Amino acid sequence: MGNQAKLSASGNDYDFPVLKGSVGPDVVDIRKMYGQTGMFTFDPGFTSTASCESALTYIDGDEGVLLHRGYPIGQLAENSSFMEVSYLLLNGELPDADELSNFEFTISRHTMLHEQLLQFYRGFRRDAHPMAVMCGVVGALSAFYHDSTDISDPQHRKISSHRLIAKMPTIAAAAYKYAIGQPFLYPDNSLSYTGNFLRMTFGVPAEPYELHPAVEKAMDRIFILHADHEQNASTSTVRLAGSSGANPFACIAAGIACLWGPAHGGANEAALNMLKEIGTPDKIPHYIERAKDKNDPFRLMGFGHRVYKNYDPRATVMQTTVREVFDALKVTDPLFETALRLEEIALNDPYFVEKKLFPNVDFYSGIILSAIGFPTTMFTVLFALARTVGWVAQWNEMISDPGQKIGRPRQLYTGPTQRDYIPVDQR
Ligand code: CMC
Numbered sequence: 537m538g539n540q541a542k543l544s545a546s547g548n549d550y551d552f553p554v555l556k557g558s559v560g561p562d563v564v565d566i567r568k569m570y571g572q573t574g575m576f577t578f579d580p581g582f583t584s585t586a587s588c589e590s591a592l593t594y595i596d597g598d599e600g601v602l603l604h605r606g607y608p609i610g611q612l613a614e615n616s617s618f619m620e621v622s623y624l625l626l627n628g629e630l631p632d633a634d635e636l637s638n639f640e641f642t643i644s645r646h647t648m649l650h651e652q653l654l655q656f657y658r659g660f661r662r663d664a665h666p667m668a669v670m671c672g673v674v675g676a677l678s679a680f681y682h683d684s685t686d687i688s689d690p691q692h693r694k695i696s697s698h699r700l701i702a703k704m705p706t707i708a709a710a711a712y713k714y715a716i717g718q719p720f721l722y723p724d725n726s727l728s729y730t731g732n733f734l735r736m737t738f739g740v741p742a743e744p745y746e747l748h749p750a751v752e753k754a755m756d757r758i759f760i761l762h763a764d765h766e767q768n769a770s771t772s773t774v775r776l777a778g779s780s781g782a783n784p785f786a787c788i789a790a791g792i793a794c795l796w797g798p799a800h801g802g803a804n805e806a807a808l809n810m811l812k813e814i815g816t817p818d819k820i821p822h823y824i825e826r827a828k829d830k831n832d833p834f835r836l837m838g839f840g841h842r843v844y845k846n847y848d849p850r851a852t853v854m855q856t857t858v859r860e861v862f863d864a865l866k867v868t869d870p871l872f873e874t875a876l877r878l879e880e881i882a883l884n885d886p887y888f889v890e891k892k893l894f895p896n897v898d899f900y901s902g903i904i905l906s907a908i909g910f911p912t913t914m915f916t917v918l919f920a921l922a923r924t925v926g927w928v929a930q931w932n933e934m935i936s937d938p939g940q941k942i943g944r945p946r947q948l949y950t951g952p953t954q955r956d957y958i959p960v961d962q963r
Contacts, residue, residue, distance in 0.1 A: 545573060559594060576946045583842070586767075588775060589937070592625060592929055593766045600894075601845035604764060605629070610673050613853045618759040618922070619643065619729050622701060625764055625929040640729070646702035647723035647732065649710070650680045657714045666711040667796045668918045673707050675789030676698075685783040687935055696784045704921045705729065706807040709736035712914055730756040733921070736907060750864030751908055754857050758904065761850045761897060762919050764926025766843070770795040774927045779943040784931060792920045792925045798837070801923070804915040806839030808871070808902030816870070817877040824878075828887045836882060838899030845892035854900035861904050872903050 537553035541564040550572055553565045563586045566577055566870050576803040579585045596602045602609040605624050612621050623631045623639045656676055710720045722734045731747045739745030773794040777787040795801035814823050826834040841848060862868050879895050882888040905915050934940055
């Protein structure tokens with residue numbers, strides 16, 4: 537018999553199995569707890585609860601480690617491509633050369649949108665936030681691809697996964713084009729996944745678009761850094777939505793909605809807005825004091841993480857990438873100096889040291905994205921684009937699990953106990 541965890545409650549002792557992962561903390565298996573004890577556990581923010589079993593991504597927050605299928609994020613960001621990482625996440629192993637080119641070819645065959653779907657954009661106000669457009673248009677995909685929504689059929693799941701990964705750049709670029717009043721560009725499948733996205737975003741039909749190789753590489757790396765991140769809020773949302781058997785397009789739309797929040801994917805937009813508000817390094821101490829003040833809702837955006845209690849390894853790569861993009865484009869941004877100084881001051885401040893608050897992936901990403909030419913409102917859209925592969929890989933993993941059940945948390949009820957209805961004239 538393996539390890540057991542003991543619970544003593546109301547004069548009784550109970551044993552629960554302790555499960556071991558390949559690495560990381562053991563977990564106490566409490567699936568039978570309610571049946572045996574009549575009690576639930578209480579963990580509203582899932583701070584101590586593993587919601588599923590997964591073989592995709594591993595994070596050691598204390599050490600600042602992030603592995604996809606075992607491979608460190610730093611190695612993937614340095615040597616791999618977003619398409620290769622996507623294959624890895626979906627299939628479990630790195631592809632050989634043929635597998636990679638077949639995968640790239642397959643994805644490139646699905647980049648176009650149904651022509652009618654483009655009409656949807658015209659229903660939105662021009663000043664709509666592109667994340668609002670993303671929620672709507674991605675959700676609408678389920679109205680167009682009926683031939684791939686039978687989730688019990690692995691082939692349907694595969695095609696819908698490929699469609700989502702392939703169409704996301706086209707959908708995101710169209711959201712941008714619509715906002716600025718330029719014509720939509722159709723995909724050009726002779727380009728790389730990332731090159732095609734940049735062209736659809738920044739190109740115009742009137743003239744050829746020249747891809748900047750260093751920008752294409754930096755963008756691809758940013759996509760790699762955002763590809764998956766274990767059971768974060770949006771991934772858990774996708775899993776929960778999918779656990780009821782909802783179709784994958786609807787599930788990914790749910791993930792996008794969750795990602796939008798400033799505590800999650802919306803932090804990249806909020807972080808750059810914050811740096812703009814701070815402006816010059818001399819204003820930093822004032823904002824540091826505000827961040828520490830419990831009565832002030834201001835927080836250092838792009839700082840802190842539920843899991844990382846060390847430097848987010850993605851932030852390290854982001855910081856290097858800022859310099860590469862600046863060199864390639866021969867630009868600079870004084871906000872980068874402000875960000876570096878802010879990081880330095882915060883990392884030497886006892887408040888941030890004691891609470892183990894470090895820069896996360898969003899702290900530097902906005903500086904790169906704005907150097908490339910994206911408005912802040914597009915930042916979270918780019919996150920959604922890249923995270924789609926993680927979402928579909930996690931969704932597929934869940935649906936393929938024979939033990940999968942609908943997600944149905946319980947609660948600690950604190951409302952009124954049963955009482956009788958009183959007619960309105962007697963209240
Ligand atoms: N600035 C100032 N104080 C902070 C910050 C911050 N950015 N983050 C956490 N704290 C404090 C917080 O007030 C709390 O203090 P106390 O223990 O005295 O009450 C302590 O640190 C722990 O914070 P928490 O809110 O209990 O931690 P959490 O795990 O619930 O929240 C977080 C994690 C990421 C939501 C939070 O750190 C935060 O709001 N950061 C800013 C937003 C951000 O950058 N989000 C992006 C996360 S990475 C990308 C992604 O997931 O999409």
